[in-house]
Amino acid sequence: MDSLKQLKKPKEPGSKKEKKSLTLLQKRSMTGYLFILPWLVGFLIFYVRGLIQTIEFTFCNLTINPAAGGYTLTPVGFDNYIYAFRVHAQFKQTLVSSIGNMLVDVPLIIFFSLFMAMLLNKDFPGRSIVRAIFFLPVILNSNAIQAAIELSSTMMNGGVATQATEMAQSAGSANVAFSMDYLIDMFVNLGIPASLLDYVTAAVERINDIIKASGVQIVLFIAALQSIPSSLYEVAKIEGATGYETFWKVTFPMVMPHIITNVVYTIVDSFTQSDVLDLAYNTTLTELNYGLGSVFSLISTVITCVILVVVVGFIQKRTFYYN
Amino acid sequence: MAKFTKMFSDPLERKIALNQLKNILVTFVKVAILVGVGYVIVSPLIGMIVSSVASSEDIYNPMMYVLPQHPGTDKYELVLKRLDYFKTIGADLLYTCSLTVIQLFVCSMVGYGFARFNFRFKSLLFACVVVMIVVPSYTIMLSLRLTFQQFDPFGLMTLINGKSLNMMGTVTPMYIMTLLGCGVKSGLYIYIFNQFFRGLPKEIEEAAFVDGAGVWYTYFRIMLLNAMPSVITVTVFSIVWQFNDTFYANLFMISEKVVISKKISTLASVIANQDKILNVTFQKQYTNAGIILVIMPIILIYVVLQKQFIEGVERSGIVG
Numbered sequence: 210m211d212s213l214k215q216l217k218k219p220k221e222p223g224s225k226k227e228k229k230s231l232t233l234l235q236k237r238s239m240t241g242y243l244f245i246l247p248w249l250v251g252f253l254i255f256y257v258r259g260l261i262q263t264i265e266f267t268f269c270n271l272t273i274n275p276a277a278g279g280y281t282l283t284p285v286g287f288d289n290y291i292y293a294f295r296v297h298a299q300f301k302q303t304l305v306s307s308i309g310n311m312l313v314d315v316p317l318i319i320f321f322s323l324f325m326a327m328l329l330n331k332d333f334p335g336r337s338i339v340r341a342i343f344f345l346p347v348i349l350n351s352n353a354i355q356a357a358i359e360l361s362s363t364m365m366n367g368g369v370a371t372q373a374t375e376m377a378q379s380a381g382s383a384n385v386a387f388s389m390d391y392l393i394d395m396f397v398n399l400g401i402p403a404s405l406l407d408y409v410t411a412a413v414e415r416i417n418d419i420i421k422a423s424g425v426q427i428v429l430f431i432a433a434l435q436s437i438p439s440s441l442y443e444v445a446k447i448e449g450a451t452g453y454e455t456f457w458k459v460t461f462p463m464v465m466p467h468i469i470t471n472v473v474y475t476i477v478d479s480f481t482q483s484d485v486l487d488l489a490y491n492t493t494l495t496e497l498n499y500g501l502g503s504v505f506s507l508i509s510t511v512i513t514c515v516i517l518v519v520v521v522g523f524i525q526k527r528t529f530y531y532n
Numbered sequence: 533m534a535k536f537t538k539m540f541s542d543p544l545e546r547k548i549a550l551n552q553l554k555n556i557l558v559t560f561v562k563v564a565i566l567v568g569v570g571y572v573i574v575s576p577l578i579g580m581i582v583s584s585v586a587s588s589e590d591i592y593n594p595m596m597y598v599l600p601q602h603p604g605t606d607k608y609e610l611v612l613k614r615l616d617y618f619k620t621i622g623a624d625l626l627y628t629c630s631l632t633v634i635q636l637f638v639c640s641m642v643g644y645g646f647a648r649f650n651f652r653f654k655s656l657l658f659a660c661v662v663v664m665i666v667v668p669s670y671t672i673m674l675s676l677r678l679t680f681q682q683f684d685p686f687g688l689m690t691l692i693n694g695k696s697l698n699m700m701g702t703v704t705p706m707y708i709m710t711l712l713g714c715g716v717k718s719g720l721y722i723y724i725f726n727q728f729f730r731g732l733p734k735e736i737e738e739a740a741f742v743d744g745a746g747v748w749y750t751y752f753r754i755m756l757l758n759a760m761p762s763v764i765t766v767t768v769f770s771i772v773w774q775f776n777d778t779f780y781a782n783l784f785m786i787s788e789k790v791v792i793s794k795k796i797s798t799l800a801s802v803i804a805n806q807d808k809i810l811n812v813t814f815q816k817q818y819t820n821a822g823i824i825l826v827i828m829p830i831i832l833i834y835v836v837l838q839k840q841f842i843e844g845v846e847r848s849g850i851v852g
């Protein structure tokens with residue numbers, strides 16, 4: 210904004226009052242505050258105050274008495290934490306399994322969406338329809354609708370008379386399980402480590418969830434791929450690089466910064482839909498155990514933030530920035 | 533035949549033929565993957581449509597596959613009545629769209645403020661925006677519930693009414709939060725706008741300044757119009773996520789008459805109680821019809837904005 214300062218300068222020695230008034234830079238910084246003011250107020254009221262209150266609630270027993278117009282806090286020290294970790298039947302298991310699922314899902318979602326984005330990036334007839342279809346899961350991803358869809362997903366297979374469906378289902382699953390077992394046996398005999406196989410089979414079983422969870426990521430990756438200058442590909446072609454080499458030497462490094470954005474989005478998204486937050490929600494608003502619910506949500510949030518920082522730091526070290 | 537022998541004898545010809553074969557195979561695999569994944573996404577939708585139009589004879593006919601023999605719209609007629617569809621969807625769309633407009637204005641303003649002005653603690657404050665994206669609203673839900681259950685800013689309400697205001701069951705909390713830039717995923721929208729405005733050339737604003745436009749005039753009449761790709765991106769995201777949101781709707785106990793996705797979850801029991809349809813299979817059919825009706829407007833909006841949306845994401849700087 211240097212040019213702006215110069216423009217304004219000739220006006221300044223007009224009157225004496227000008228000296229007291231703010232300089233242009235100060236004025237602009239005031240305007241800047243004015244622009245972000247609504248958000249700043251909201252952030253302080255809802256987020257800062259909310260986080261402080263949540264931390265406070267974890268150390269207290271909270272009872273709401275609308276008659277008196279408010280709530281009362283009885284300090285109980287670390288009781289809620291001790292209860293959550295030592296007594297509560299589900300919390301620890303749910304927390305561990307949620308985090309485990311998240312760590313398994315995130316790489317799968319990232320690679321799947323990058324792969325799909327590369328397929329959708331090329332021009333082919335009907336591309337816009339296919340892109341629309343791939344964004345559908347984001348539209349359909351409402352809790353209420355999702356639950357109903359899962360109920361009705363069996364509707365697809367033939368007659369829906371209960372018995373017929375059940376028979377078809379059991380027959381179908383037996384069939385699938387058989388061929389899966391056969392394949393797995395084959396790969397084990399080939400000497401592929403069992404842990405890797407477990408991961409792959411888990412991924413295949415969850416393909417439905419993974420597709421559902423990667424709508425936004427695919428859109429983001431398409432955008433990232435569009436922003437790679439085509440001259441880089443031309444150079445790679447002239448130098449005689451194969452498609453495989455082009456991917457690892459050009460495409461992958463260039464989308465690396467966007468992988469960070471996507472990883473952050475995916476982790477946050479899968480955390481928001483995890484079981485542990487459902488547990489926190491139910492404990493707080495259904496069982497009305499406010500202190501314990503606060504402990505659940507606080508602990509899981511802290512753990513997620515730590516994971517985020519570690520993962521982002523890990524990727525950032527290996528990221529190549531073009532500009 | 534001569535062509536084939538030439539193909540196998542001449543190395544160059546052979547290479548070309550192999551390349552063509554490879555291309556065909558690659559295209560085939562690509563199409564197969566796209567069709568397969570597309571089918572996984574679309575199949576529940578097809579299943580729902582099929583089950584919602586099928587008659588009770590079809591539903592018990594094991595020979596029926598995808599195409600029902602006696603399709604009918606009777607399920608839809610009843611669901612339209614029980615959901616009070618047009619009234620509810622109208623109210624819901626009004627609620628969703630008005631919140632989206634507020635989101636657009638507030639978030640673009642804040643994003644612009646962060647992108648173009650220098651003030652103290654700017655990087656710290658922007659880190660707070662990122663915190664807002666990362667910290668899920670679950671963490672602060674109890675505080676939010678209490679804040680709006682006993683709404684009493686600076687003791688003003690107690691001063692006027694003698695007691696605090698209970699806002700549960702109304703839509704006011706959502707409007708207040710969105711106005712203060714803390715609505716559904718506001719942090720993400722602020723981030724998108726900030727990235728986009730940072731990418732715009734400064735010369736536009738300097739030209740406007742030289743021509744005598746004030747900061748606010750420049751922002752509303754020039755910058756916001758230039759930010760159309762971001763505006764469309766945020767509009768689509770905001771409409772979809774606001775419409776689908778049940779977390780805030782449950783937290784603030786917003787009435788079913790405004791949030792139709794809450795109504796859909798009780799539809800089966802309403803049908804069971806009022807129309808004495810106790811067969812679970814039939815109930816599912818009605819639920820499916822209800823879901824189709826509920827997602828219809830959102831899909832229509834998306835189809836209309838789809839092209840601009842994808843192009844908008846590509847240019848809106850959402851990817852950094």
